[in-house]
Amino acid sequence: MTNIQLYNTKARTKQLFEPIDPENVRMYVCGPTVYDFAHIGNARPVVVFDVLFRLLKLIYGSENVTYARNITDIDDRIMAKAVDEGVSIRSISNRYAKVYAEDMAILGALDPSLAPRATEHLPEMIKMMKTLIDKGNAYEAEGHVMFHVRSMENYGALSRHSRDELIAGARVDVAPFKKDPADFVLWKPSSEDQVGWGSPWGKGRPGWHLECSCMIEKHLGKTIDIHAGGQDLIFPHHENEIAQSECAHGETFVNYWMHNGYLTVNGEKMSKSLGNFHTVHDLVTKFPGEALRLSLLTAHYRQPIDFSLESVAEQKRRLDRWYRITADVKAASSVPLQLIEALSDDLNTPKAISALDALATQETAAELKAGAQFVGLLMQDSDSWFQEGAADSVAADEIEALINNRIEARASKDFAESDRIRDRLEELGVILEDGPSGTTWRRAN
RNA sequence: GGCGCGAUGGCGGAGUGGUGACGCAACGGAUUGCAAAUCCGUGUACACGAGUUCGAUUCUCGUUCGCGCCUCCA
Incomplete structure (x- = not known):
């Protein structure tokens, strides 16, 4: 044990x-x-x-x-x-x-x-x-x-x-x-x-x-x-x-x-008068819960942590990478040992995250997924992670329609039209990725 | 005043008495119709001063700076 x-x-x-x-x-x-x-x-x-x-x-x-x-x-x-x-x-x-x-x-x-x-x-x-x-x-x-x-x-x-x-x-x-x-x-x-x-x-x-x-x-x-x-x-x-x-x-x-330890914002205690007050209820409308969760785990729990929207965005990018690697991958049946060891040392979550990063390769994707899910991350499927964006953004079917127009334009080598559609979608906060198996999209957020 | 914590590269952040964790950002290359993503590569750090030691970012002492608690508070 x-x-x-x-x-x-x-x-x-x-x-x-x-x-x-x-x-x-x-x-x-x-x-x-x-x-x-x-x-x-x-x-x-x-x-x-x-x-x-x-x-x-x-x-x-x-x-x-x-x-x-x-x-x-x-x-x-x-x-x-x-x-x-x-x-x-x-x-x-x-x-x-x-x-x-x-x-x-x-x-x-x-x-x-x-x-x-x-x-x-x-x-x-x-x-x-x-x-x-x-x-x-x-x-x-x-x-x-x-x-x-x-x-x-x-x-x-x-x-x-x-x-x-x-x-x-x-x-x-x-x-x-x-x-x-x-x-x-x-x-x-x-x-x-x-x-x-x-x-x-x-x-x-x-x-x-x-x-x-x-x-x-x-x-x-x-x-x-x-x-x-x-x-x-x-x-x-x-x-x-x-x-x-x-x-x-x-x-x-x-x-x-x-x-x-304490959480600060700009190195100061949160207070309504300083204008650096963030309720969870508000933050969860701006960021995925997992990005917020990961941000809170990037520092060791006894250390102070300085919270910022930028750091949440950074952790979201890290999760993007993990979600890409683990898309279509089934989680391994056991939690990686390196992760358990890091957490068993007084909840060393930064070391645990680093252990997960070390598993962020195609070969070890199943272990990454098992480890991340153990700590409450990578709980959704990749498509919903990338495509469930801000509620006030465009609807998915509109995006799909534009992508289909673009596919036709590309097929007829009309790259001007293709780029016009790409730019328009980018304005709407949608990023397109042309891969070997077709075009996929995600919300920029 | 009392008790306690901290200072690591552009940023976040582990760790260790002897090879510069890891991530983000940046830059170069590959790839791509263009992008994105991915892959390869590059760089910069251990607050300051002493001491211990063959050797200290790591141990000890001091200094400076920052922070928390001392009946609201996660």
Whole structure:
């Protein structure tokens, strides 16, 4: 069996991956808060850890890997949008959860085994808070339930922040009811006109971190193999999940923590004010999902990646080449070893792509196809890849008609007419290729 | 201030104590009615300064520059 090495944030080093139970490998990735369209940076962990999911299934068997990715469907931003539009929070969260699922599918991400929602786990959250209060790790204050950071000796181990440093660096006003400035909220009160659930501490709603702890316990167990997300979640989100789960259960929460690096645009964080904001929903109308997927995999997942439309276009050209080579080729029955080895080394996707490039020859086309399909690429047939262009472009039958006119012109050596048709099609974004077996066409895009 | 990451050719991006990964772009050639695609070929790199070493892009230290997190955030 192939050994998988993973960089574990907890240990700050690469480690051999040893699952708790090889017949029940469990991974969890922090999913979206569904209050708006996901941006391309949100898609990076989805695509990267989708590759991990595929690798684990290959190594341990498809039926032996469970992958959960949550949907955060209660949040102040969702509440604000619901008030703005005068609709229920469920209406907002369902809308964006649906778009999210569609967009991530276009990016070639497999559905996770489970997509649990926060609002479906209120009883579990209340139970965990009760446990934490009973054990002295949490307390009630003015309708809030707070986690008491000082009650946990190792608090800060993942992010390597000490409680004192946190307080020294605090940028926000400390709520007066906190026993300690570093304490964080498990439950907060809702006013009468706000969304809320009944609880032993009054009507309220959960804090951000609690849902992940509860959903992981319910669906995957008290200790899981892999928990992943963006680097910015290390603190406070994952630190606080550890605090909640380990204090409630007295067991290790997660064996391997994985965190992907940031995606920037022009070297800067995406923001609407900078005008460099790209939603996935918009990008998938401009590029094939596979080109976007490949772009997100060109850099190693822990490195920062600078996203640009040019880089997506470059990856599209690479896929063009792969699609040409593999047209009419049946995928080999097994995944190329070089690819598995690259991915097994802490998901070295750039090396994996290079391994695929090395297979991009006529002789090894079947292996290229098998390898690419394993990572979610080359999933369509070549004709549709080249010919399914922008929706506002000319229809395929119009193109075919012009090509037939051109074939007649060429047959009668009327090259002026032939070139006129070629130029006209080029203006329409269609490139013709005269091959030994006739003329084929593709959209330039 | 604390914690952490990075600097490789025109661009993207792996990797290695000793032969310049790989891709994109560029250029030359073959091929083509013209193109496209393909094939062959060409070039340019390891931020800076010390140290260790027979030898460093790779290890160590320092410098400079860039970036992230420090309770909104993938």
